[in-house]
Amino acid sequence: MKSKIRKLRKQHRISQEELALSVGVTRQTITSLECEKYTASLVLAYKIANFFNLTIEEVFDFSEVEGDN
Amino acid sequence: MKSKIRKLRKQHRISQEELALSVGVTRQTITSLECEKYTASLVLAYKIANFFNLTIEEVFDFSEVEGDN
DNA sequence: TAAAAATGTAAAGTTGACTTTGCATTAAGG
DNA sequence: CCTTAATGCAAAGTCAACTTTACATTTTTA
Numbered sequence: 001m002k003s004k005i006r007k008l009r010k011q012h013r014i015s016q017e018e019l020a021l022s023v024g025v026t027r028q029t030i031t032s033l034e035c036e037k038y039t040a041s042l043v044l045a046y047k048i049a050n051f052f053n054l055t056i057e058e059v060f061d062f063s064e065v066e067g068d069n
Numbered sequence: 070m071k072s073k074i075r076k077l078r079k080q081h082r083i084s085q086e087e088l089a090l091s092v093g094v095t096r097q098t099i100t101s102l103e104c105e106k107y108t109a110s111l112v113l114a115y116k117i118a119n120f121f122n123l124t125i126e127e128v129f130d131f132s133e134v135e136g137d138n
Numbered sequence: 139t140a141a142a143a144a145t146g147t148a149a150a151g152t153t154g155a156c157t158t159t160g161c162a163t164t165a166a167g168g
Numbered sequence: 169c170c171t172t173a174a175t176g177c178a179a180a181g182t183c184a185a186c187t188t189t190a191c192a193t194t195t196t197t198a
Contacts, residue, residue, distance in 0.1 A: 001112070015143080031146065035146075035147090041155090041186085042108055044186090050131075056124075057115075057126075084173080084175085085175070094157085095157055095158075097159095104176075107156085108155080109155080
């Protein structure tokens with residue numbers, strides 16, 4: 001799933017490792033999310049959004065999720 | 070994880086099965102979420118929130134998630 | 139430009155989200 | 169009442185989220 005994680009992280013000038021530590025996961029997990037290897041869990045999505053003082057919807061892109069239309 | 074799913078579902082007067090069909094999961098999954106057996110995935114959380122025309126943060130309770138404070 | 143920091147990637151393992159089936163109980167309606 | 173709809177629960181299975189370790193490549197900086 002697409003997200004603004006990398007963009008936000010660069011704006012804040014922190015490494016994947018720093019973000020990983022801040023939200024309680026491995027650097028590998030951050031890499032995987034940024035490279036769209038898989039989708040974050042709800043709790044991790046919240047922690048990341050919260051770290052950047054944003055909402056989940058502001059960080060993650062749900063435009064390709066069917067549901068509304 | 071706590072959520073307003075059951076409350077919202079009753080307000081809209083629909084069964085677990087109807088909600089399940091609408092968001093593309095099994096009734097069992099809705100039951101499990103309502104009974105806090107496990108936490109929804111990010112995409113499912115979005116679909117449910119979207120079904121009720123709410124944001125994820127309005128439907129799910131992140132107050133017990135460490136991160137902000 | 140050499141060393142250090144940051145990132146990409148990969149493989150194997152654990153756990154949790156979700157399915158499928160199925161049965162038992164409760165609530166609702168004719 | 170009797171039937172049907174709605175819900176709770178359980179067990180076994182699949183797959184995706186996340187970890188751990190480890191190495192190779194790119195970027196940064198002294």
